[in-house]
Amino acid sequence: QVQLVESGGGLVQAGGSLRLSCAASGRTDSISIMGWFRQAPGKEREFVASIIWSGAMTYYADSVKGRFTISRDNAKNTVYLQMNSLRPEDTAVYYCAAHSGSNYKYWGQGTQVTVSS
Numbered sequence: 487q488v489q490l491v492e493s494g495g496g497l498v499q500a501g502g503s504l505r506l507s508c509a510a511s512g513r514t515d516s517i518s519i520m521g522w523f524r525q526a527p528g529k530e531r532e533f534v535a536s537i538i539w540s541g542a543m544t545y546y547a548d549s550v551k552g553r554f555t556i557s558r559d560n561a562k563n564t565v566y567l568q569m570n571s572l573r574p575e576d577t578a579v580y581y582c583a584a585h586s587g588s589n590y591k592y593w594g595q596g597t598q599v600t601v602s603s
Contacts, residue, residue: 488512488584488592495580495597498572502601506567508582508594519585520565522556524578524599534580535567550576572601 494506510517521536535556536545544556555568565582577600583590 488514488517488586490582490584490592490594492580492582492594492597495599497600497602500572500574500601500603502572503568503570504572504599506569506580506582506597506599508565508567510563510565510584513586514563516586517584519590520556520558521583521585521590522565522567522580523583523590524576524580525596526575526578529578531581536585537565569599572599574601574603577601 489511491509492506494504496504498504517539519536520539522534523531524534525531534547534550535554537556537558546554553571558565579596580599581596582594584592
């Protein structure tokens with residue numbers, strides 16, 4: 487089992503920045519990829535960014551490329567999502583997830599990000 491705890495959400499004005507953190511514990515050796523997803527009210531959950539747990543490859547949704555940066559600190563078993571130039575349409579609950587085996591098996595509880603215009 488892997489436990490994930492997100493932090494760092496909040497309220498920010500458009501154009502501002504936030505950094506989300508996701509601390510992993512438990513069987514972290516079973517993690518292959520860490521990802522961030524988000525779900526806005528009335529919409530389906532969507533992919534935001536991911537990073538290979540033991541490497542450096544990163545992937546981003548087109549909507550956040552150039553504004554968001556995913557990174558990891560393996561010594562702390564923590565993944566970060568630095569979000570710059572935030573827009574009102576970035577408002578959502580943000581979830582981190584751990585890919586283990588064939589899918590994103592473990593999910594955090596989510597953290598609310600609200601961007602005011």
